[in-house]
Amino acid sequence: MRHLKMPTHTMRIFVLFLAFVATLSFSTFAQSSLTGTIRFTIDEVCPGAEVKLTGPQQFSVLSNSDGTYSFNDLSAAGRYMLSIGFLGYETFYENFEISDKQIQESSRIVIDHIFEEDTKMDDIIVQGWGKSGKPLEEEIVSVDVVSTQLIESNAIINASDAVERVPGVVIIDGQISVRGGGGYAYGTGSRVTLVIDDVPILTPERNEILWDFVPLETTDQIEVVKGSSSVQYGSSALNGIVHARTRWPERNSKAQTRIRTFSTFYDKAYQEDYRSAQWWQTPNTGNSFQSFPHAVGFSYYNGKHYAKRNLDVVFGAFATTDQTHIAEEFNHRIRGSVRMRWTPEKFDRFNMQLSVLSMYRHRSNIFIWNGDSSEILKPLANYRVRYQYAMIDPVLTYYLGEKRNQKLQLISRFYLDKALNGIGNRNNESYQIYNDFRYFNEFGNIFSFVGGITNRQMVVRANALRGFFSDGTNTFRYGELSGYGNLDVKLNRLVINSGFRFESYIIDEPTAQLINDTSINPEADSLYPQGRFLFSKPVFSIGANYSLSKRSNLRISFGQSFRVPSIAERFVDETLEDALRIRPNPTIRPEAGFSMEFGYKYHTTFKKTLNIYADAAIFYQSFTDMIEFQFGVDPTDPIPLGFQANNVSKARILGYELSLSSSGKIGKVPVNALIGYTYTFGGNAAVNEEYNRLGPLIRDAFGAYHISDLEQAEFQNGNILQQENSILNGILNYRWRHLLKADVNTGYGKWTAGFVYRYYSYLDRVDDVFEIDVYPYTAAFGRYRNNRQYKGEHILDLKTGIKFNEKTTLSFVTQNVFNRFIVIRPGKANPPRTYTLQATFEF
Template sequence: MIFLLLVFGFNLYTQILQIPDMKKLLLFSIIFLFVIISYSQNAVLKGRITDAQTKDVLIGANVIIDPKTGTSTDVNGKYSISLKPGEYEVTYKFIGYAPEVKKIKLKDGEVRVMDVSMHVEIHTINEIVVSAGKFEQRLSDVTVSLEVMKPARVESMNTTNLDEAINQIPGVEISGEQPSIRGGSGYSYGAGTRVLVLVDDLPLLSPSSADPKWNFLPVENISQIEVLKGASSSLFGSSALNGVINIRTAYPGEKPETKISTFMGTYMRPQRTALVWDRNAPQSMMGTNFLHSRKIGNLDLVVGGNLFSDDSYREKEFEKYGRLNANIRYRDKKIQGLSYGVNTNYMYQDKQEFFLWRHADSAYHQNLSAVTEIQGSRLNVDPFVTYHSVEGHRFSLRSRFYHENYINPDNQSQNSRADQIYSDFQYQKSLTDSFNLTAGMTVAYSEVNANLFGDHYGSNISFYSQVDKKIKRLSLSGGFRVEYAQVDSTQTVSQFEIEHKGKMLLEFPFFPVFRAGANYRLADFTYLRSSYGQGYRFPSVAEMYTTTSLGGLKIFPNSNLRPELGESFEIGIKQGVKISNWSGYLDVAGFYTKYKHMIEYTFGLNKPDTVPIATIDYYGFKAFNIGNAEITGVDVTFAGEGKLFGLPATILLGYTYTNPIDLNVANDSNKTTDNAILKYRFYHSAKGDFEISYKKITFGLSFVYSSFMVNIDKAFEEPIIPYSNIYILPGLKEYRETHKTGHIVFDNRIAYQLSDMIKVSLVTKNIFNVEYMARPGDIRPPRNISLQFTMKF
């Protein structure tokens, strides 16, 4: 390079000799400056950013030189930035970690290596979440209500199915495996959900019934569980009408880890001896799960599995399954910032479900005509590729192939098979340290083959975008989504229409949903927020086409169902708390939710017009768009950690009040009362968990309270045909009249750390052996005790 500059300079010199002296001097000065500038070289600052304690690399950490200059780390935690020689103050930031500031002086052409170890901010209010905006944020900065459950709590409760743990989260109720957030859903007979369940940001609902399968979720590999409250369709799609439950799985740290957990348990006798159906021996349950994670060069590998067997506490009910899963990710050596891999999960199960009792007096005895056994498998395979550019652009393509195949060995008419392909392409860019853009599109296609409702296909395509901007103390968020959904020949009702003089000029068959939110930091650890979101849910194949019968309960199809619409608004405040050696937060939120064309099952006569005489065969349940509903309420959560009498302790308390009003109560004669409250809802709900440790001993206590379920379907209490003696659930009316006070259930756990590797725990659920009902005919388990052994190395 120097040689070329000298040649170039000599040629210019020979020409300059012919120019007058003053002009020569000026031109010489310009050329000299040009040569110096051309020859000077930028310096390079590079390095690796890690967690100071675990030594794990921090992906996406920000390296900030000034408001307009900076970069972020790639999938290997590395960064590199070219700078002019000089003095700089470099700020290293990552969500949930204390910022690091380094002063450096760079020389011409210098390559400076600056590795940085960052320390976690020890505040519950600063937990890192993703679900609120599809990028990492502090819990205190999000504009919506969001709850977080850590894996340690899931493990300590000896969780076999994740719905057990999620039901402990404030504001969440799971009834008959149907999730509901703030009273947004009732009981829907295993078809359809207004709460979208995600695993690693991808939906995991059955293609046929559009409901979550809790035993398929990988309880052995949990990074954390995030529950987003309120309509969230703008980012997550049509099933997120009432909220989102996002289960995030974990990748390996710097050190290999193996975890094995096994337990054995037994159900105790219920207080009411009439419930006992097998007096020979108490029923038992047992299970084992394992997880191994490690890094092998640039390869991240996680392998896990679970075996479970439950004899159940009720007659003609059992569950057995085995599950195997893996997360594999490779960080490309040649292309900086590129990673790709596949996650997969497979399960085989044999399950006999309890659906209807014989009579309330013997509620653990099943109606033998309703016994249903299901055998089969589920599989998901999730390939993905992610690219982080040096300039801070992030591209990701995540896909999921989902397959389920189930048979009923005693009733072939209930066999089913379903397949689904889902893909999400996303672009993300932090345009500045305080401005984030997320945009993407999703495509899904599913096929269902089932004797219950025939062969059907569905397709979905959507486009979404969200921007998040931080202006000093104010965080703003806004987003939208347009979505097209189709089942067979039924498609989304057009929402964008332009008419002129009675003539339709434009029809746009995509359904639009929007959201907006703001979070303002009033003071240190005081955050005021407000948000508005719209939701949308297309009816499931099961709701539209199912024809079946269980005992005296019959289900009829309705192919004319319309999509559900919803919107939610909330205002809340999150106050960080620091008292002595305790830290935590208090969160209070008021919310309003409105639904249009709400889909609910209604009992009645469903006789075709071609049938002249009505018989008992045509009485049953059918899904209808019942009309409009409003839900208002208050949600309060307190979470803290600190020391009690010098011992480390944690506490979580939550209370939710909901007033779920059916705006069409005058037209609804199918409820058990004239009260306007929606069916299968509670006015009051409270949750709590407390844990304290002394040396090697840990003690925990949790509780769940639900007030009385005021309204259910009248058909469950009255004869199927008036003045007859044929009931779906005999004795239910009398049972509910004697159980009107709601219920509170306590669980406790005691763990002893035998060594650095081995822990033994005694877990007791329903300590006081309370008899309570989650849905009509579903009496929950009596006191049960489990002994759990956990080994980590």
């Protein structure tokens, strides 16, 4: 057999080619790696920490269930920075360099980290216009945070009392107004959406906020987002969002238990001028619970982290009996909750949460006092009802990709409320099913996107709705379908946020026929040409935050919003003890609008133990077809006094807000404060068309900063020409131009002390019926306003406490220290001086 022989020069070329290919392959596939383990303590690993790598290559992952992380494809030499962060702990940074030699040798770099306890901070993370947390100073819009410290130091047992501490916020009869976005609108659906752990919740029938349903005993913090937020949570977020977040247990093997007990008692009824209104006597053993005003109750929290099972469990309970200072007005309730979070050890890409919350409430509602002097603490009419509320929230989360920078999430809620012994028209029940399917994606360190689809189905059965159907049915069915997206772009110091939402409301056929019945609704053809589609609308938002330095940020934002009227606003027809009537109005139109804001925030820390935030903001809000339950007299009705929902105003609101907040300690001295001043000018463009232009609105906003007593008197008592030419003529009803609030708490050693101060300026405009001396129950408010002589109201509370040891704290709070007769809500007096004793036990 003949052998072939390769020429020498050919052999040399072939060998060189093989060497080149080997070198190319080695350089192509050679790479270094970075790995490590993250721990809370030496004995406890930290799953779910955010690990980011920046430099020639950029990556982002979450630590695994065993606390480990890894980046295995580092093929570019250069200088890198590693950051490791976890909510509530100071972010860890480390710079390092990878050389070409390390890459060629496939070196393995190890960087471990332990979150030491002394690095833990009370860093404030919020969820404003996005659906993922970010530091407060990086938010696009104004966000205020109500901490558990503020709640407990004031012995607060209702979420509305906690949120009312926020600058620029007023809550009357459960109706919340943010920066003048709403007035006094009894029975109107809320213009602010309540969110509990990422899921919006308003009652299906009335679209109102159930403040009693918020489990303060398990709440970690309450965030108040100011401004139009319909892009984030749809209809009813016209004026903002209130987001209550549950507290998870600390990551150790010990259970944490907290028990709060409280007792509140009332002093004599105001000062001597109104002492005749007092209906109660000094309590004794022979009195029933309804014979004197008081509140007693307790709350319970228990949380435990089961490290071996990757399971967190939280239990909460609350009970109180509450007889207010108004005769026959009470609010007794029992609430219980459980929340669980579980990550399977062998399938740590998956996370499941389950929350269950239930409440029983026996309540008496009143609308207006019975008259002046001795009758101001007695109701003209009231009604009693027992309700059962319940909701179940399952949440499923699945992380995608090796880097876990993507996730799918299904958030659901099953809700019901039912009147247990409703009488007449107040016998009703409601059901709601809510689903939100979300997709998150972080594209390196620059882009962050969340988008999804929501669907909500609601059924309302109420006797108060029965009169609209000839067949006697009392059931309404309607639903909401929407798609949304939100994009964050981070370019060095600049963060840009943009979002969109398209939402449609669909009603059942009988309701559609009713609304489109031109004999009832003459404008049906023009208002609702879509048949069963009651309302469809796209909304957008955009904003930016620029970091001027490590301590200061500028922000600017624009957001659109809308609100669909509730079933109750359209169709409820009921009377209260033959004294008041709520009249239906199927013709009302949806509200719509937008808000704009320009703000500056300064943030600093003092020795890692004290957070300080200073904020200044200028805001503008514009709303059309605003709905109010107008209070008036219809002489043709057998029950002349009553309410009806109407589109009454075009609101153009301009103002500014200054605030200062702090949390933490200076050495051993706690310094916790929330202070703010808000100036709001609310112009009604339906009365003064000039307010459709920004120039006249700015002119009058400056001109109305101080209105003299003479101008007030001429407007209220002058002739028609004087009233029409007055700057007060175009101001919206039930808006306070000046609001000042301060909640300060400090102390030394075992003792704490603080105060709460609130100032409401004179209420410039109210419904005309309160200015006419026709009925004693309406004229009483007019006489109260005249007695004020155009002066505002000052309210002062004092608080103190002593911490006997690490487990026991005793607090004492006095509200309305000077026992003044104050009326913030028309026709219903504020409480006289009250004393609350609270004991807190921790185990």
